[in-house]
């Protein structure tokens with residue numbers, strides 16, 4: 160449907176009645192559910208109705224499968240948490256409502272940091288509204304465990320391994336992580352950043368350069384990644400990310416590498432981020448910021464009431480007040496320019512400062528593990544290679560680098576989305 164500014168004005172001024180939206184998301188852990196409550200309650204305060212369409216599963220893979228079946232049955236929800244390349248893919252298939260007329264009419268563009276606007280734009284259309292920026296390259300660390308054992312937080316991967324060996328010798332699990340492919344891919348992404356740096360990361364994932372993917376630096380990153388297998392929990396099969404965080408909180412594990420949705424979980428359990436649980440850049444990645452932008456897309460609808468409800472929801476999501484409340488609980492930072500960070504915790508303040516510096520210094524990197532850097536098929540192929548590799552102690556890093564390159568090459572066409 161093509162929108163004229165006139166249509167937007169008309170729609171925004173329809174008589175006020177209770178609006179109803181169904182919203183698909185996978186925010187189901189304790190901390191995430193609290194963040195959804197913020198959104199639900201603000202929506203309800205405006206006299207509207209919320210139909211929750213929550214699908215369990217960190218990383219959103221199951222949610223996306225369910226969404227596809229609903230869309231194929233011509234019954235998509237009004238709104239969904241869709242991110243990065245998924246947005247391009249759904250937009251190319253013609254499912255998403257173009258929000259650019261609203262954005263222009265309501266002056267949203269100047270409020271978006273350039274990365275946000277870029278990520279959400281597709282051939283001149285706005286595919287979604289931003290709600291929060293998560294940082295991926297974080298190291299979470301249980302301060303009491305480190306103090307008790309007199310250990311120094313690691314700042315590169317060599318130190319990480321040394322510390323991890325010491326922790327293991329003392330009977331503490333060094334690294335809280337489960338064997339889900341997406342969790343392992345988060346870990347691998349941070350290893351690539353820390354071992355190879357920004358240029359290597361770009362060449363490998365954004366340019367998908369065959370020589371880089373199969374070269375000695377990749378072999379080194381894979382070797383390091385494999386080494387970390389020694390430090391996972393005994394029961395790591397099936398461990399969810401938030402269960403890994405619970406292990407970190409209790410001191411059963413000393414460290415976790417994960418996006419800052421971890422922080423939502425900490426606060427939900429009354430652990431103070433930046434105090435009980437320290438937040439540091441993942442080893443070797445100080446100054447870099449790998450981002451994951453959460454955003455809500457609206458599926459095309461015919462019914463004017465549904466269109467109006469979408470418009471109202473989009474407007475609520477774009478308010479600085481909502482974004483401050485939501486992101487304080489979610490663990491992310493607002494996705495609007497110049498947010499008021501006064502009431503945020505230490506880690507969020509650090510995240511925002513690092514974001515700004517990275518933005519100025521050209522050090523913002525789209526997260527591969529979270530669908531910001533490569534198309535969905537390619538990301539899936541990468542995850543498959545990485546998880547088989549990590550789970551097979553005899554796997555060979557040289558051969559795996561070749562497999563990685565082959566897997567990425569084979570998904571390079573037919574993804575349904577143009578490379579950005």
Ligand code: BGC
Pocket residue numbers: 185186191216217218219242293420451452453529
């Ligand atoms: C989403 C986050 C979410 C996390 C874990 C990520 O893909 O962007 O909002 O908290 O998955 O469920």
